[in-house]
Amino acid sequence: MGNADTKLHFRKAVVQLTTKTQPIDASDDSFWEQFWGEHVTSVQDVFALIPAAEIRSLREEAPSNLATLCYKAVEKLVRAADTGCSTQQEQQIVLNSMRILTRVIPYIFEDPDWRGFFWSSLPAGGEEEGEGESIPLAHSLIHALCDLLFCPDFTVTTNKKSGPDKHEDLQSIDSCEFIWEAGVGFAHSPSHVPAHDTNRTEILKLILTCFSQSIYQPSSDATDAPNRWIAVFTSADNRHALPLFTSLLNIVCGYNPIGFGVPYNHLLFSDSREPLVEVALQILITTLDHDITAALSELEESAVPDNLFINYLSRIHREEDFSFVLRGFTRLLNNPLQQTYLPHSTKKVNFHQELLVFFWKFCDYNKKFLFYVLKSSDVLDILVPILYHLNDARADQSRVGLMHIGVFILLLLSGERNFGVRLNKPYTASVPMDIPVFTGTHADLMIIVFHKIITTGHQRLQPLFDCLLTILVNVSPYIKTMSMVASNKLLHLLEAFSTPWFLFSAPHHHHLVFFLLETFNNIIQYQFDGNSNLVYTIIRKRQVFHSLANLPTDYGTINKSLNRRGKRGLLRQPSTESTRNPNTMEGAVPAQPAQPGTKTATLAAMPGLEKMTEKESAHPTTQQLNELTTAASVNGDLVGPISSTSLASPQMVGEDDFTAAGDMAPPIPQGTGIQPPTESHTLPAVEDIKISEKESEAEGNPGCGWLAEPASGCDTLLLTDLNEHPHSHSASVPSRPESPTLSLKSAQSDSSGPSTLSITHSESAASALCGSLQHWMPNSAWVLSWKTKLPLQTIMRLLQVLVPQVEKICIDKGLTDESEILRFLQHGTLVGLLPVPHPILIRKYQANAGTATWFRTYMWGIIYLRNVDPPIWYDTDVKLFEIQRV
Numbered sequence: 001m002g003n004a005d006t007k008l009h010f011r012k013a014v015v016q017l018t019t020k021t022q023p024i025d026a027s028d029d030s031f032w033e034q035f036w037g038e039h040v041t042s043v044q045d046v047f048a049l050i051p052a053a054e055i056r057s058l059r060e061e062a063p064s065n066l067a068t069l070c071y072k073a074v075e076k077l078v079r080a081a082d083t084g085c086s087t088q089q090e091q092q093i094v095l096n097s098m099r100i101l102t103r104v105i106p107y108i109f110e111d112p113d114w115r116g117f118f119w120s121s122l123p124a125g126g127e128e129e130g131e132g133e134s135i136p137l138a139h140s141l142i143h144a145l146c147d148l149l150f151c152p153d154f155t156v157t158t159n160k161k162s163g164p165d166k167h168e169d170l171q172s173i174d175s176c177e178f179i180w181e182a183g184v185g186f187a188h189s190p191s192h193v194p195a196h197d198t199n200r201t202e203i204l205k206l207i208l209t210c211f212s213q214s215i216y217q218p219s220s221d222a223t224d225a226p227n228r229w230i231a232v233f234t235s236a237d238n239r240h241a242l243p244l245f246t247s248l249l250n251i252v253c254g255y256n257p258i259g260f261g262v263p264y265n266h267l268l269f270s271d272s273r274e275p276l277v278e279v280a281l282q283i284l285i286t287t288l289d290h291d292i293t294a295a296l297s298e299l300e301e302s303a304v305p306d307n308l309f310i311n312y313l314s315r316i317h318r319e320e321d322f323s324f325v326l327r328g329f330t331r332l333l334n335n336p337l338q339q340t341y342l343p344h345s346t347k348k349v350n351f352h353q354e355l356l357v358f359f360w361k362f363c364d365y366n367k368k369f370l371f372y373v374l375k376s377s378d379v380l381d382i383l384v385p386i387l388y389h390l391n392d393a394r395a396d397q398s399r400v401g402l403m404h405i406g407v408f409i410l411l412l413l414s415g416e417r418n419f420g421v422r423l424n425k426p427y428t429a430s431v432p433m434d435i436p437v438f439t440g441t442h443a444d445l446m447i448i449v450f451h452k453i454i455t456t457g458h459q460r461l462q463p464l465f466d467c468l469l470t471i472l473v474n475v476s477p478y479i480k481t482m483s484m485v486a487s488n489k490l491l492h493l494l495e496a497f498s499t500p501w502f503l504f505s506a507p508h509h510h511h512l513v514f515f516l517l518e519t520f521n522n523i524i525q526y527q528f529d530g531n532s533n534l535v536y537t538i539i540r541k542r543q544v545f546h547s548l549a550n551l552p553t554d555y556g557t558i559n560k561s562l563n564r565r566g567k568r569g570l571l572r573q574p575s576t577e578s579t580r581n582p583n584t585m586e587g588a589v590p591a592q593p594a595q596p597g598t599k600t601a602t603l604a605a606m607p608g609l610e611k612m613t614e615k616e617s618a619h620p621t622t623q624q625l626n627e628l629t630t631a632a633s634v635n636g637d638l639v640g641p642i643s644s645t646s647l648a649s650p651q652m653v654g655e656d657d658f659t660a661a662g663d664m665a666p667p668i669p670q671g672t673g674i675q676p677p678t679e680s681h682t683l684p685a686v687e688d689i690k691i692s693e694k695e696s697e698a699e700g701n702p703g704c705g706w707l708a709e710p711a712s713g714c715d716t717l718l719l720t721d722l723n724e725h726p727h728s729h730s731a732s733v734p735s736r737p738e739s740p741t742l743s744l745k746s747a748q749s750d751s752s753g754p755s756t757l758s759i760t761h762s763e764s765a766a767s768a769l770c771g772s773l774q775h776w777m778p779n780s781a782w783v784l785s786w787k788t789k790l791p792l793q794t795i796m797r798l799l800q801v802l803v804p805q806v807e808k809i810c811i812d813k814g815l816t817d818e819s820e821i822l823r824f825l826q827h828g829t830l831v832g833l834l835p836v837p838h839p840i841l842i843r844k845y846q847a848n849a850g851t852a853t854w855f856r857t858y859m860w861g862i863i864y865l866r867n868v869d870p871p872i873w874y875d876t877d878v879k880l881f882e883i884q885r886v
Helices: 002-019 027-037 043-049 051-060 065-083 090-112 137-148 194-216 219-224 230-234 242-251 273-289 308-313 319-337 350-363 366-374 377-391 398-413 416-421 443-454 459-478 484-497 501-502 511-528 532-542 542-549 555-569 624-625 644-646 693-698 763-775 780-787 793-812 817-826 851-865
Strands: 600-601 615-616 631-634 639-642 843-844 883-885
Touching: 002 027, 002 043, 002 051, 027 065, 027 443, 043 090, 051 065, 051 090, 065 090, 065 137, 090 137, 137 194, 137 230, 194 230, 194 273, 194 851, 219 851, 230 273, 230 511, 242 273, 242 308, 242 319, 273 350, 273 851, 319 350, 319 366, 319 377, 350 366, 350 377, 350 398, 350 631, 350 851, 350 883, 366 377, 366 398, 366 817, 377 416, 377 443, 398 416, 398 459, 398 511, 398 600, 398 843, 398 851, 443 459, 459 511, 459 843, 484 501, 484 511, 484 532, 484 542, 501 555, 511 532, 511 793, 532 542, 532 793, 532 817, 542 793, 555 624, 555 780, 600 851, 624 851, 793 817
Parallel strands: none
Antiparallel strands: 600 883, 615 843, 631 639
């Protein structure tokens, strides 16, 4: 009853404040004290008792009263920061002042006329305000909150050395002695006090609310004018910048959700640390997003201070610090994937999206950390959870942002040679995933998941296809062996992408074929030995390559292919989750679409691949060429470089060199024209060969989701209309046609512009897309312009040499079993028969304004949707993105 009465007093004070149109005197302490007294004891009470409509009414009809409320709340915090808050009453005043500011500030940011309010000076008149008159209110608020984050008995454990009665002065305290957790730069682990965690969380939520001014401005404004709140927080003016950065980093990376591993402990005891870790992570990613040097290249550097958080992050260099951070990342990313015998017995955290953004920022700003991650197989502990989330989210339109960040990270990693080498480590299925059962490496896992995304993902993932295939191209020169399942998946993609109706249906579709052919060429030229499964699959599917080489270019056939696709589409059944193959991993749950009504934030347009990557030769020198690949032991660690001869002339090395038996066709002179074989080949057809269960699984799903040819109508062609960009020529590959680059501009605007691309279904966008597709028509000149550049020479030479040999042994020995053919291929050699190995071309990620805007929009969308208790920004007029329902 008493609690209800105190809430009633607080509510009466709110009503009094919002209904009075006359200014209330700032010196009327009896009135203002009602707001931060002991009337309310939780942030939920404050949000419930101060409705949004009344805050807006106060802002419009009695602005001076709203201003006074904010001034008085900040004044309470500044005073507490000066004198400390060791008593329960003082702490309650501080907490309630923060709660009111957290509630009110979003509505101040909402109105452009109020945005300068916190950058005005505190009103003169207070006894201690003599010299502080010129200090903006925002500075006073941020500095007071930072002081309170290292306040003994409130947010940190007090140091009793100065005696029990003497309280330490907050202004003279050395906050580096009070870092919250052991880890980077701090060895001492303080005692854990749950109340301190709760108080830190409330302070950080208010700081995050201050940072959120960015979401009330369009993305173009955010780029032009950096966030002043973050600038103050991360500047040298904040004397706590270093201990704060270290505390936030150590709290996140040192967190272990499972604790001592007692089953169901999270149901028995509340965890005060998890909310703190979540908001600390959100503070870190928002401060690291604020890169002054990139945003203000045209403005005066002296106008805005350096971001010390980025500075400190980039300077971490000790191996033990990198180890601590990486262990934190892998522990938290793998936590939701852990399986136990007792259902729901371990705590699962849900901030993997913020973790992935933080990992991206860490790798982006600290290249030494990126190289450390790639130095050992620990990078696979980052890869597996990313692939898990990509596979799990592929059908859920509300999680398209998660799909993007996962692919971006893999694109960043794939630009480094060590990542490709690490993928050769055998994969042991520890996580049930909705994919076929296979025995192979992490490279196989990645290929299978990418195939699943492309063939059964929703249509809004199509802009990612070129990124997915670019990742495969980047790692392909280092894949030492590929399973039969993965080989079939790759060939299935080529088969789907190379059908005439698909190639002719949009001006950029042929780019996907170029990427896949480059992947095959890299493996054949540099990793021929060990990839007999892929070679065998290429031979079996050789008609796909011959069809590509003989692709019709006359206008009549092009038109016929486009018109015939409707009839052919009726013969193929799209794959659905309800008809999953029984060979899927045990315990796997099919990817589910978003529940109707799920809230999601729109995303900024993603820049084209040519803006996100730059081409770089992987071996510009002979010395680097000789050290291109390394032998891998069973655990995937480096053993030593292979011989230079095998790189100079890629070959099959085996125990038996079957050239001795005279079966090898005579060497074909360089420059000899390569023609498709005649139709009288006698290699057993697919149905005549005994295929293993794994392979038959891969072949047993001819329909490939949206890749199945559409039945009719433009609205069934689920391929985004993406603008084509000119090809970028690589000077390092003179004898080879340039690899295409694919622009992924938004249909609404230029990719570098401020427009947002909705991640929920839009009928108008779909109709506009169909309209633009209908206006474009393929012609003979266009087909010829890229058909003549298809890099088919290596594969055609391989087929010309191997197909007759394989056919011969099939006839001579009457083979109907794939194992004999595979054994034959494993012990072969193609010395001097393949074209000269082409230079390996790696497409490395490069930072650009487009991805910076995308990351900012995605990051704040996550933060908005994750902060529901209390709902800080709910129902406010956000400009950076839109909140929509699926």
